[in-house]
Amino acid sequence: MKIQKxxxxxxxxxxxxxxxxxxxxxxxxxxxKVVRLxxxxxxxxxxxxxxxxxxxxxxxxxxxxxxxxxxxxGEFVIIPKGVEHLPVAHEEVHVMLLEPKSTVNTxxxxxxxxxxxxxx
Amino acid sequence: MKIQKxxxxxxxxxxxxxxxxxxxxxxxxxxxKVVRLxxxxxxxxxxxxxxxxxxxxxxxxxxxxxxxxxxxxGEFVIIPKGVEHLPVAHEEVHVMLLEPKSTVNTxxxxxxxxxxxxxx
Numbered sequence: 001m002k003i004q005k006x007x008x009x010x011x012x013x014x015x016x017x018x019x020x021x022x023x024x025x026x027x028x029x030x031x032x033k034v035v036r037l038x039x040x041x042x043x044x045x046x047x048x049x050x051x052x053x054x055x056x057x058x059x060x061x062x063x064x065x066x067x068x069x070x071x072x073x074g075e076f077v078i079i080p081k082g083v084e085h086l087p088v089a090h091e092e093v094h095v096m097l098l099e100p101k102s103t104v105n106t107x108x109x110x111x112x113x114x115x116x117x118x119x120x
Numbered sequence: 121m122k123i124q125k126x127x128x129x130x131x132x133x134x135x136x137x138x139x140x141x142x143x144x145x146x147x148x149x150x151x152x153k154v155v156r157l158x159x160x161x162x163x164x165x166x167x168x169x170x171x172x173x174x175x176x177x178x179x180x181x182x183x184x185x186x187x188x189x190x191x192x193x194g195e196f197v198i199i200p201k202g203v204e205h206l207p208v209a210h211e212e213v214h215v216m217l218l219e220p221k222s223t224v225n226t227x228x229x230x231x232x233x234x235x236x237x238x239x240x
Contacts, residue, residue: 005189005197027170027198028220030148050147056194069125074176077125078147098218100148 022120044107058093178213
């Protein structure tokens with residue numbers, strides 16, 4: 001079985017919806033995901049999982065309860081487990097995520113915006 | 121304690137040596153690292169750890185025993201544990217790595233090219 005490389009741009013080209021992360025790789029019980037963001041998500045935290053956001057296009061605001069982080073292209077942040085966060089994208093943002101397989105996108109906040117695991 | 125974002129370009133600006141990965145983040149028992157590659161490394165594998173290579177600048181050849189992978193900017197590959205690989209950079213390449221904290225850069229091949237954990 002051949003090992004396949006992944007071209008991130010091509011994956012974003014296959015992705016239409018906002019706030020619907022899709023899996024593009026797996027390693028060590030974690031998933032690499034791509035997601036298009038636009039607008040405001042919802043406040044949530046992940047009980048057990050640290051989560052990495054790497055911005056590949058655009059500019060992402062991540063609001064925390066006591067600070068704000070603006071991520072530009074080529075910047076990442078790791079939100080430790082338990083820390084409430086609210087991603088906000090005034091314009092469309094392309095993000096690569098890295099998180100354990102157990103992670104639900106809405107974390108502790110189950111809602112109609114929760115998305116099941118899906119590869120692209 | 122404030123959560124800090126990481127600007128990958130700035131980290132590469134602080135990095136001089138080739139083949140010396142430096143830690144820039146940690147999550148879920150894994151490290152995010154940056155490394156400048158130039159020339160040929162050595163054949164090795166990681167007994168227990170899958171390893172992600174994301175090319176941020178340049179073009180990286182990863183030779184496997186039965187295939188070759190050319191990674192361009194914005195492309196990544198995950199080398200599963202146990203798979204022998206040889207990274208080759210004809211010109212300088214900037215790479216972001218993701219791997220468990222237990223990972224040694226030379227894997228099973230202990231050599232003078234083994235590098236201890238170090239943050240940048």
